[in-house]
Amino acid sequence: MRKNCCLSKPWRKIKKCYITRISLLCASLFLVNVPVFAAEKIDANEKAQQENKAKLENVQKAIAKQESNIFDTNKKRSTLEKELKRDDMAIAKVARAINNIEKQLSERQQQINVLAKQKQQLEQEKLKQETLLAKQLRSAYTTGQHDYLKLLLNQEQSEKIQRTVSYYHYLNKARIEEIENYQATIAQLLQVSTEHQEQIDQLEQLKIHQNQQAQLLKSTKAKRSKTLANLSKQLLSSQQQLAKLKSEENNLNAALQKLSELIQAEINLTGLSKLKRKLSWPVKGRMLHRFGSRKQGYLTWKGMLISAPIGRQVHSIHNGTILFSDWLKGYGLLTVIDHGNGYMSLYAHNQTLLKSVGDRVETGEPIALVGQSGGQEQSGLYFEIRHRGKAVNPKLWCK
Known part of the structure; x- marks a missing residue:
């Protein structure tokens, strides 16, 4: 037993020494590799920072581009809205002119209707006067077979002559009045007919002007539709x-x-x-x-x-x-x-x-x-x- 114990002591020393050397070797290897690991970690951090910086720059560029697009869109919309205002005002001007023309057309038509009615009444009056004058002329012709001068020279029937002369004067006066009335009717009828024709001519001119304004309104509306189409292309969120x-x-x-x-x-x-x-x-x-x-x-x-x-x-x-x-x-x-x-x-x-x-x-x-x-x-x-x-x-x- 002692012999074995004595033999084991050197072994223990050798074993201890061996373990110590292995530990030192591992430690030295670890210390050698520490700078390598640290360098790799630093490189990874720098790479991540660069990637994040690149991403941030891309985001900033995208934001700047979007802001530029919004600015351009707002600028285009502002220009188109001003153009839309001009189009609306142009349409309003033409529409108001057409509305005024329609009022004038209505007034002219009313005047034409009144003048046409007056013309019809005057023509009826003229026809009555012509009929009355014709009767008076026939009556004068019938009584005119007795010579007026012979009646004046006939002294035998003075009372009859006086009545006949008075009758002639009455007929002559009535005939003159009817002729004057007839002439006045003719003059008034001519005036009404002339005014009636003038109103008709003005009405036709207004209709021509109305058609021109309608064409202008149509073209202005087409321009407005184009402006609206361009405006609708500028989409808003x-x-x-x-x-x-x-x-x-x-x-x-x-x-x-x-x-x-x-x-x-x-x-x-x-x-x-x-x-x-x-x-x-x-x-x-x-x-x-x-x-x-x-x-x-x-x-x-x-x-x-x-x-x-x-x-x-x-x-x-x-x-x-x-x-x-x-x-x-x-x-x-x-x-x-x-x-x-x-x-x-x-x-x-x-x-x-x-x-x-x-x-x-x-x-x-x-x-x-x-x-x-x-x-x-x-x-x-x-x-x-x-x-x-x-x-x-x-x-x-x-x-």
């Missing part, structure tokens, strides 16, 4: 569309606020407070959008959009004074009427406006013609009622 509508609504509110400050209330304008359910709609048509319904995002309709054909007359719902009569972005050709006591009515998207600022209008009076100005694809009237600047439901007033 939902957010941009919402911002656009909000901007247009703010413009309207600002304009109304400015008008409210300029209003000088008239004593005879009593407002609409006592007229609920008593007013007529400004135009007959189908309701496309109702008050309070959703418009875009959180925006709602502040009035009614009524479908109606182009050219139909728009009537004032109540008497008042024209406060605004011009083109406004998003609303086209717009008329605003002050009814007193803070009440206003608005009429938008018209083809043309028939009244100017300051004009007094009565209930039911035509103030505009239905159109689709302001970029509308469908013809109709946008109608609002406001009280002290706040939009109220028109259905509470109109029946």
Whole structure:
């Protein structure tokens, strides 16, 4: 046992030494590889940073490109909207001219009808006078067989001569009067006939002018359609569309606020407070959008959009004074009427406006013609009622 124990001590030393050497060798190998691992890790971090930097640059370029596209789109839309305004104003000018021509045509036709009736009456009167003159001439011819000079020289029947002379004077006077009346009738008939023909000629000229204006209106509308088509190509996102509508609504509110400050209330304008359910709609048509319904995002309709054909007359719902009569972005050709006591009515998207600022209008009076100005694809009237600047439901007033 001792021998074995003695032999085991050197073995233990050798084993311990061996283990120590192996440990030192492993440690040295680990220490040698540490810089290699660290370098690889640094390289990986640098590569990741470069990739992230490249991605960030790409995102920034994409954002810049998108912003540039939005800027270009807004710039193009602004240019096209200005062109649309010019087109709407040109259409309004031609439509108003056509409306005036139609009024003149109606007046000329009425005058022609009156003159035609006068001409017919004068021709009947002329025929009666001719018949009466013919009878008088036959009577004169019948009695004229007794020589007038012989009757004067005949002294035997003085009383009979006196009666005959008086009779001749009576007949002659009556005949002269009828001839004068006949001549007056002929002169009046000639004058009426001449005026009648002049009115007919003017009517034909107005019709020619109306056709020319109609052709001009057609070409102007074609140009507007082209502008709208180009405008529709400039697509807007939902957010941009919402911002656009909000901007247009703010413009309207600002304009109304400015008008409210300029209003000088008239004593005879009593407002609409006592007229609920008593007013007529400004135009007959189908309701496309109702008050309070959703418009875009959180925006709602502040009035009614009524479908109606182009050219139909728009009537004032109540008497008042024209406060605004011009083109406004998003609303086209717009008329605003002050009814007193803070009440206003608005009429938008018209083809043309028939009244100017300051004009007094009565209930039911035509103030505009239905159109689709302001970029509308469908013809109709946008109608609002406001009280002290706040939009109220028109259905509470109109029946």
